[in-house]
Amino acid sequence: MNIEQIDKVFFVTAQIEVDDLENLQLEGFDSIVCNRPDNEEPDQPMAQDLKIECEKLGLKFLHLPMMTPIYAEKYKTTLLEFLKINEKTLGFCRTGRRALVMYKGANELK
Numbered sequence: 001m002n003i004e005q006i007d008k009v010f011f012v013t014a015q016i017e018v019d020d021l022e023n024l025q026l027e028g029f030d031s032i033v034c035n036r037p038d039n040e041e042p043d044q045p046m047a048q049d050l051k052i053e054c055e056k057l058g059l060k061f062l063h064l065p066m067m068t069p070i071y072a073e074k075y076k077t078t079l080l081e082f083l084k085i086n087e088k089t090l091g092f093c094r095t096g097r098r099a100l101v102m103y104k105g106a107n108e109l110k
Contacts, residue, residue, distance in 0.1 A: 004096065010089050010103055012096040018045050018053045024090060025057045031086035033079065035093040035102055037065035044094075060086060066098045071105070079106040 001020060003013045015036065016024070024032070032054055038046050047063040054061040062082050064075045079102055083089055091099030 003090065006100065006103060009083065009087060010091065012091045012099040012103070014092065014096050015044060015094055016050070016090075016092050018049055021050070021053050021057055021059065025059055029059065029088050029090045031060040031062070031082070031089045033062045033064060033082070033089060033091040033099065033102075035064055035066045035091060035098040037067060040094065064102060066093065066102060068098075071098075071102060075102060076106045076109055079103065080109050 001013055001016070003011050005011050011029075016032075021032070032050065034047050034050060036044065036047070038044075038048075047065070051061040051063065060082070062079070064071070064079060066075075083106065091103055093099050
């Protein structure tokens with residue numbers, strides 16, 4: 001898994017699997033943001049499955065699905081508030097690009 005650090009607290013990567021979550025927790029991540037809509041591809045894990053495993057591991061999970069790099073404005077505020085209460089967050093989508101776009105959008109509100 002190729003994880004790119006964006007700043008002190010936010011990182012992005014491509015699609016993660018349920019089996020990746022324990023290792024991410026061991027790497028110090030305390031929260032996960034999923035920017036993929038369910039069923040974008042037939043073999044991707046569903047957000048609910050990721051959320052359930054995150055809860056088992058004590059990780060916080062936020063699902064803000066984006067169909068394209070364009071997203072609902074309320075997502076910026078939601079993400080910004082979520083980041084305020086977490087120390088090391090991993091955002092992901094199919095390639096990591098939408099997660100980065102969403103993060104930059106949220107930071108415009110600062």
